[in-house]
Every structure is written in C-alpha cells, then in structure tokens.
Amino acid sequence: DSGVTQTPKHLITATGQRVTLRCSPRSGDLSVYWYQQSLDQGLQFLIQYYNGEERAKGNILERFSAQQFPDLHSELNLSSLELGDSALYFCASSVSWSGGASGANVLTFGAGSRLTVL
Amino acid sequence: AQSVTQPDIHITVSEGASLELRCNYSYGATPYLFWYVQSPGQGLQLLLKYFSGDTLVQGIKGFEAEFKRSQSSFNLRKPSVHWSDAAEYFCAVGLRSNDYKLSFGAGTTVTVRA
Numbered sequence: 001d002s003g004v005t006q007t008p009k010h011l012i013t014a015t016g017q018r019v020t021l022r023c024s025p026r027s028g029d030l031s032v033y034w035y036q037q038s039l040d041q042g043l044q045f046l047i048q049y050y051n052g053e054e055r056a057k058g059n060i061l062e063r064f065s066a067q068q069f070p071d072l073h074s075e076l077n078l079s080s081l082e083l084g085d086s087a088l089y090f091c092a093s094s095v096s097w098s099g100g101a102s103g104a105n106v107l108t109f110g111a112g113s114r115l116t117v118l
Numbered sequence: 119a120q121s122v123t124q125p126d127i128h129i130t131v132s133e134g135a136s137l138e139l140r141c142n143y144s145y146g147a148t149p150y151l152f153w154y155v156q157s158p159g160q161g162l163q164l165l166l167k168y169f170s171g172d173t174l175v176q177g178i179k180g181f182e183a184e185f186k187r188s189q190s191s192f193n194l195r196k197p198s199v200h201w202s203d204a205a206e207y208f209c210a211v212g213l214r215s216n217d218y219k220l221s222f223g224a225g226t227t228v229t230v231r232a
Contacts, residue, residue, distance in 0.1 A: 042222060045221070058219070090161060092162075109161040
C-alpha cells in the first residue's frame with residue numbers, strides 16, 4: 001500500500017456522462033498530481049495541485065477539471081465523456097510542489113482508477 | 119524536442135538471467151531521473167532515482183541504474199531476474215525548469231519465462 005488512495009478502482013459509464021474520481025494523498029503530502037494512462041498516449045500529466053491551489057496544467061482537456069479540498073483530498077471531474085477517455089487515471093502525491101533545495105520531487109502513486117466509456 | 123525514450127517495447131528474459139532496460143533522454147540540462155515499475159493491475163512503484171552524485175544508484179528489489187551523461191542514458195539493470203519481476207517499467211525525468219514534474223517514457227514490458 002503506497003498510502004495514496006484512489007476511488008473507485010473501476011468505473012464503467014456511457015458516452016456523454018460525467019464521473020468524479022477521488023484521491024486521498026499520502027499523509028503529510030501537500031501536492032497532488034493527476035496522470036492519465038492510455039494505450040495510445042502513454043502516461044500523460046494532467047494537472048497538479050498544491051495545498052489547495054492549482055499549480056500546473058498539462059494535457060488536460062477542457063471537459064476535465066479538478067480541485068483539491070482543504071483536507072487535501074482531490075477530485076478529478078470528467079464530463080461529456082467520449083470513448084477515447086477510457087483510460088487508467090492515476091493520482092500521485094508528494095510533499096512539496098517542486099524539488100526545493102533537496103532535489104527533485106518524489107511522487108508516490110495510487111493504484112489508479114480504470115475508466116471504461118461505452 | 120524534449121523527450122524520454124525507452125527503445126525496447128517488450129523484452130523477454132529467462133528467470134535467473136540478467137536484465138537491462140534502456141532509457142535515453144533528450145533535454146538541454148541534466149534532468150532528475152527515475153525508474154518506476156507497474157505490475158499488472160497495480161499502480162506505479164518507485165524503483166530508484168538519481169538526483170546527483172554517484173552515477174550508479176541502487177534501488178529496491180535488487181535493481182540498479184547507471185547515469186551516463188555522455189550518452190544521455192539511465193539504464194536499469196538487475197543481475198538475476200525473478201518471475202515476480204514481470205511487469206512494465208517506466209523511465210521518467212523531472213526538470214528543475216518544469217518544477218520537476220515527471221515526463222514518462224512509453225514503458226518497457228518485461229516477460230519472464232521459466
């Protein structure tokens with residue numbers, strides 16, 4: 001157990017629908033990252049939050065949004081779902097938002113949420 | 119363009135044999151380097167990381183990796199593979215200029231035969 005908890009583990013839904021994926025970071029970690037893993041795109045960075053504030057955006061579609069709550073858990077909202085959104089969505093957490101003086105950030109990943117859009 | 123390349127999509131190795139997974143990067147500055155492993159149905163687990171200093175780094179599960187600046191490479195090795203090492207392996211880089219957010223290679227799937 002990595003300490004990063006993601007729910008649900010599996011989700012099957014239809015095109016046009018909206019889903020919410022949830023992530024609880026490891027205890028003590030303030031930064032949360034969302035990644036999408038698909039067969040054709042590999043692992044793609046979506047978005048990062050640090051202590052409740054959006055820190056960076058990657059290849060995140062406008063149909064997708066995220067937030068980090070005061071208790072530091074995060075939710076990724078996916079709307080108007082398309083077949084191509086079927087993927088494994090990972091949440092990762094880290095202590096800081098950047099490497100700081102100690103060097104690079106070390107991300108701890110959750111087990112992922114597998115989304116299937118039919 | 120900046121990139122992380124894992125040239126081998128799939129490697130099959132016999133149990134007990136040695137394993138080497140290749141990773142090359144193309145960045146202006148020396149990035150911070152990581153290897154993660156993803157077992158079937160599991161999340162990504164950090165095997166090892168390189169920030170600076172000794173270019174040969176030891177990780178968990180008997181893995182090691184060597185950073186070679188001249189070759190822009192960070193290859194992962196294991197002297198003797200166990201059946202439980204069958205998984206997908208990802209090389210990742212983080213850049214100071216990008217707040218060290220990770221960019222991943224496409225991954226190498228390792229199959230271990232008895």
